[in-house]
Amino acid sequence: MRIVLVGPPGAGKGTQATRLAEKLRVPHISTGDLFRANISQQTELGKLAKSYMDAGNLVPDEVTIAMAKDRMEQADAERGFLLDGFPRNVSQAEALDELLTTEGIKLDAVLDLEAPEEEVVKRIAGRRICRNDSAHVFHVTYKKPEQDGVCDVCGGELYQRDDDSEETVRTRLEVYHTQTEPIIDYYKAQGLVVTIEAMGQVDEVTGRALAALKREGDDQ
Numbered sequence: 001m002r003i004v005l006v007g008p009p010g011a012g013k014g015t016q017a018t019r020l021a022e023k024l025r026v027p028h029i030s031t032g033d034l035f036r037a038n039i040s041q042q043t044e045l046g047k048l049a050k051s052y053m054d055a056g057n058l059v060p061d062e063v064t065i066a067m068a069k070d071r072m073e074q075a076d077a078e079r080g081f082l083l084d085g086f087p088r089n090v091s092q093a094e095a096l097d098e099l100l101t102t103e104g105i106k107l108d109a110v111l112d113l114e115a116p117e118e119e120v121v122k123r124i125a126g127r128r129i130c131r132n133d134s135a136h137v138f139h140v141t142y143k144k145p146e147q148d149g150v151c152d153v154c155g156g157e158l159y160q161r162d163d164d165s166e167e168t169v170r171t172r173l174e175v176y177h178t179q180t181e182p183i184i185d186y187y188k189a190q191g192l193v194v195t196i197e198a199m200g201q202v203d204e205v206t207g208r209a210l211a212a213l214k215r216e217g218d219d220q
Helices: 013-024 031-040 044-054 061-072 090-103 117-125 166-180 182-188 202-219
Strands: 002-006 028-030 081-084 109-114 127-130 137-139 193-197
Touching: 002 013, 002 182, 013 028, 013 081, 013 109, 013 202, 028 031, 028 061, 031 044, 031 061, 044 061, 061 081, 061 090, 090 182, 109 182, 109 202, 117 127, 117 166, 166 182, 182 193, 193 202
Parallel strands: 002 081, 002 109, 028 081, 109 193
Antiparallel strands: 127 137
């Protein structure tokens, strides 16, 4: 299957992308991974992207699209892929459609993970990270440490990252609403959007998404 996954920050998109890609046996293609891979491998696209990033500028859509095209043309993506973080705006969605049409393939579904905005803010702003090991993550509501401010695993100090502050989270949500959310209407016009409730346990959300994709496949 060829799927685009969208949703606001804090909806669990990264977690679900990894799980769904594994269940569907297709590569998980994320914008972040594309940039990191191209830059670390010093590809021409990576060097170009880094030049923009080093100057404090946004990487142009055409560079991101070129990276995605290269990745989707790799052998492991022949039977499908799950795109996470791309397309990020309507112009990228249009470019993706054009690219897929050229290749004679099409998207099967656009999964829209939905979560109430205040819950999203609560999820992100409540995160606390261990200074000794960032893999140790706690939450002031959902995963409280035994002792406030102290990591249960190693005893390190727990802190809130700058980009997890409520003010930053609300800014990120505003960016999502203005730049990315319009692609949902774009894909709804094509009958591709499948809305998934992102609240609940991780396994429950994955199960909803897989069931919805099965129904979508049965209807086609």
